[in-house]
Amino acid sequence: MTTVEQEIYEPLNIETAIELSKNLQLFDHDDHLTSEEIGDGNLNLVFRVKNEHSGKSVIIKQALPYAKVVGSSWPLTLDRARIESESLKRTYQLVPKFTPKVYFSNTNLAVTVMDDLSDFTILRKGLIAGNIYPNLAKDIGHFLAHTLFFNSDFGLNQQEKKVQSSRFINPELCKITEDLVFTDPFYDHGTNNIDEDLKPFVSTMLWEDQSLKLEVATLKKAFLTKGETLVHGDLHTGSIFVREEDTVVIDPEFAFYGPMGFDIGAFIANIILNYLSQQVHLRNQFQRQEYQQYLLNIIDESWNAFSEEFTSLWNQYPQDVFMNIDGYLEQTLQEIFKDTIGFAGCKVIRRMIGLAGVEDVECISNQADRNKVKKAALTLGKKLIVERSQIATINELVKVVSEHA
Structure with a gap:
């Protein structure tokens, strides 16, 4: 050499x-x-x-x-x-x-x-095992607020943002997301991975529902066209390493300039899937209810931490005079929240029948139990997509999730 x-x-x-x-x-x-x-x-x-x-x-x-x-x-x-x-x-x-x-x-x-993060645990494995990480929600909310804000036109010089966005054009990996998250699961496509027993349910629930496909088309358009900020692009619980009080995010190879709600939705979707899988993993009712409440708290607290920190950054580091207009911040956060819910729904569905599932559910050995969890997840994912405009607050989202356990 x-x-x-x-x-x-x-x-x-x-x-x-x-x-x-x-x-x-x-x-x-x-x-x-x-x-x-x-x-x-x-x-x-x-x-x-x-x-x-x-x-x-x-x-x-x-x-x-x-x-x-x-x-x-x-x-x-x-x-x-x-x-x-x-x-x-x-x-x-x-x-x-x-x-x-x-x-x-x-x-x-x-x-x-x-x-080397060998003294950390992959978050997905830690959640499957029923571990609790007291700082996780706050850490992820802080991470999301700073990365999404300071790479956007709100927190970065707008000319510099245009230059930076050109360095993160990522067509091939975006194409994977476009196909595997927003297209293939909603059709009887060869990349899907579905138990034969589930196919009639999936066909009726997803493939034959044209109104659902219209909503997914809208979300796919947002993914294709909303170059708002530098997003991680694949923020699932396998891309987060944790210790009891520390959180580190890895693997941003899907990074590109996309919609702010995409990373938040991906994270929430993976917490939802673990929440649903605990119906099987934790057979003791008291332990299950206690741990599922912890998971619901992660959804609630991570969004609130993001929203509060994003608001603080918005007020401290405005890059545009319009950021001082009353109502603009609230409108922006509501738009991000609506996108977050829709993207979470797409991610939930993709992981249940798409090319790459999640260990939380796939490790359930009993097929009947596994398919029961998948049906609950698919039903919830669809609801998040089609009713995302009616879910106005994080408390309402948590309530919707809790009703599908």
């Missing part, structure tokens, strides 16, 4: 991940390093490289030129690694407490080297 920048792309393995770490001088030359592949996602290779003596470690993430979940028949751009790295760096500027630090990135290799 000469310089890393001269490297030609090829997928890393355990040995070359160690070699890359040494070339980057992330460790001392004579350190004894070990490497293991830890990624279980659909699109990338992920390695942990560790000095066994000192315990120091880093994560090396490399984009593959195809989707692992399908194979080489589904090619993908390697530029998503650049987008992820730049999004992480930008987010670290705004909320370093909630973002892994990037030590190195390279477009040629499609590689990002960042903090």
